[in-house]
Amino acid sequence: MGGGSARSGAPVTACFLPASSALGHRRSTLDAPATTPFSTLIRTASHEQHTEAENSSFMSDMLGGRLGVAAYRRYTEQLWFVYQALESASGVLADDPVVGPFIRPELTRSAELERDLAHLGGPGWRTGITPLPATAAYAARIEECVRDWPAGYVAHHYTRYLGDLSGGQIIRGTAEKTWGFARKGDGVRFYVFEGIPNPAAFKREYRELLDALPLDDLEKQRVIDECKRAFALNTAVFRELGEEFPLSA
Template structure:
């Protein structure tokens, strides 16, 4: 008899290919191999600012939703760390000189769209970003520290001081996914939205590549 996968396991399995494609996109791969510049890293942090500004703004509204609220934790909040990183990397006037790339704007628009009416869609984006941050993101932060000589300034985004055991936190998160009151059709919709989130991430790295080439 075939093993019946939990929803969280099915989600992980169905999205693994998209996750890998995003992770190995040229821009990110170059950055991790040490071929990217400090300016490339700053460009990435800048785009994160717009994404997390949208995600965490929507998250504040979603605290009132009984399904979405289960997943929202102040321990995951990234925006203050991103703002501190940008002040360190660019200077006190950092906000005046940044703007979203085309894919980032589409990504933000989608987060705002689903966040207005659809808890499952919000959770899909929440899952894609934050569980990724607690997995590969921690590794990326360490690489950036070594590559650019950062201590904690500049890489605060990747530091989760309030989460003592990221693996245990992720296990609880997956249990919450399995317990969410979604039928099979809704679970398929959530998986599709996770795949869309990974597509946005991959296309963002292509945008960053193009911006780097044009600089």
């Protein structure tokens, strides 16, 4: 669903943009030099899952301008369900010592998504929209982390919002060009962060928050594994969208 390049350190398809054995990843991550920033560990350890998500056929076809606006609308609907779950944490976890620093009002996307969906589907856009099974599973996992494991929620927060700030901007540009939306206007407002005038600086500060997480090595490894899971959940959503909107021969 959004995303960023591995070079920038942000997910590309977390915008809803087979690995080595878990044991192998655990050893390589925990054996990394103690001075390696956690933001670097989480980026490099999830690179394979990130790449798989961003190379999905649906995302490739959408970014290539080969799909109709109905596919983009359906994709945006799925994002809405995910962000309803993601942003339910704002009141619940705002004072949590792990999650609290990441809860930033300038990141909130639900209102922008609803404005985009009203543009795409009219004032009655809520009527009849449904989550794909993969989307429902994705949202349920986020809600589970909000409820039971705040540190795991950080993994989902990272893959989504840093992705939206990075590769999500590629999706915005494609949508404006392919379906004629006004630049940064209705239809693509989800990708416009008016409260973040300097995305590069914001992402640097975000990575510093990751580096400062008060977690031991085993808990950090669990967060890394959850990040991989978040990308896998994104990939599953893309797969089902691809089945619903196959590219015509």
